Amino acid sequence: MATGRTHRPATRSRGIPEATVARLPLYLRALTALSERSVPTVSSEELAAAAGVNSAKLRKDFSYLGSYGTRGVGYDVEYLVYQISRELGLTQDWPVVIVGMGNLGAALANYGGFASRGFRIAALIDADAHLAGRLIAGLPVRHADELEDIVEDNQVSIGVITTPAGAAQEVCDRLVAAGVTSILNFAPTVLTVPDGVDVRKVDLSIELQILAFHEQRKAGEELSEAVDSVTPPVAAKTVRGGIKRPGSDGDLPAVMPA
Amino acid sequence: MATGRTHRPATRSRGIPEATVARLPLYLRALTALSERSVPTVSSEELAAAAGVNSAKLRKDFSYLGSYGTRGVGYDVEYLVYQISRELGLTQDWPVVIVGMGNLGAALANYGGFASRGFRIAALIDADAHLAGRLIAGLPVRHADELEDIVEDNQVSIGVITTPAGAAQEVCDRLVAAGVTSILNFAPTVLTVPDGVDVRKVDLSIELQILAFHEQRKAGEELSEAVDSVTPPVAAKTVRGGIKRPGSDGDLPAVMPA
């Protein structure tokens, strides 16, 4: 879904479906919560409810990892936590670098959720010489010149990009060249990477736009008119929830093609 | 993908596939860039490359919006920008509230990418009385007590939750009760919402764990041994990229079920 290339048949060997992999962290979180409450076992039904998924789907997901359940009883919480952690590679710790220590980068650096899983911030990097040396979340910001050395010295294989969009591809290229093979990109750009490098993106703006689409649809359905002619330069009227429109709507060109 | 319930046949009427909706913002971004460079038209091939998708997929996506292309030429950039904006509901502005003004909330408030699309921050909300009145990104933080009033007065239909996980469901419930019907959740929790309310989540931790999974797989493939017996308490050795393991790995129970 977010991998750079089309990715052959997803994961080949003992292929765990990509959709399943994406849900494992969800299960793990729910299981960890149960573990903290010293709950010994859970049924697929209970766990599925906690994770917000269908119970059959959950059972099928677990079946890809092997058969760790006991019929008539359910799953052993501790054992499942261990198995999923191992499958996700969380039994080792992953050094991570964050590049671009602005608003977002700083927020991520201060986020405790990193270390609680197997991730460790190896370094914070920024191109701004003014920031170099400053402490963020107890770590000194390193200058971008050192990027390659940092990645190699710390065996970093995961990089987080929180630079402006314009710098993202260049930063990405340098990370990859230095040995990083997984990138989490917060900049609103499409990153091009060689085969074998995974890219996942988090794009706030896109999420909001998707919500806006559904929001508009909900509003449109309410006053469901057949007003969707082919030439509707002024379609939306007083859509519920949203303020009508900015005073003058003339700033949108609305150029017709021919 | 992130809607609360199973959602009947996605979007019923002139149903644009959910997968297509999720790509429209991507196209829009690429088109906006072209527009700024005053490029008059693009072929599906060029635009697809810019957006990082397959060109056939792009054409099919556009076909759901109607036929806006000209064979032999391509698509009119300005016109397409307008059509997609309209389809996404970006021709009106959407007032948004952000609840939880900690590290992440503050970063989002300072993010310029909101306003550049049709989103306007109507208010910043926090439960901490100490924060109330403080300015963040030029806006005063309002106390959580005012949440309902703010949502109603500003006709807010989109809410962003950046509180700790423990408070997220309660905040969500209050937002929904006040009239919010779309929620973007950054807290690592599964939110339960009534039908008709859309929830999308952004979970950094999950993204990293998915990357870790693939990272581990890449490393495992390199030294592809058939060491995947059913009882591998000590499987991973010196996995490339990651530091071996935290000194003692004894903190993981590894409890066997029976």
Place this chain on the structure above:
DNA sequence: ATGTCTTTGTGAACGCGTGCACAAAGATGG
């Protein structure tokens, strides 16, 4: 006007993901 060349729009095939429904496994009680 006609031919050529480019590019769209879409029919059709395929593969993945989802969820139902049920047989088998195993626990538990008598």
Place this chain on the structure above:
DNA sequence: CCATCTTTGTGCACGCGTTCACAAAGACAT
């Protein structure tokens, strides 16, 4: 040891999304 009851593991069918491949549409030159 047997009967009953719970819950897993999975076969199967269905629907969505992706991609190929190509006919048709239209621009453009002559």
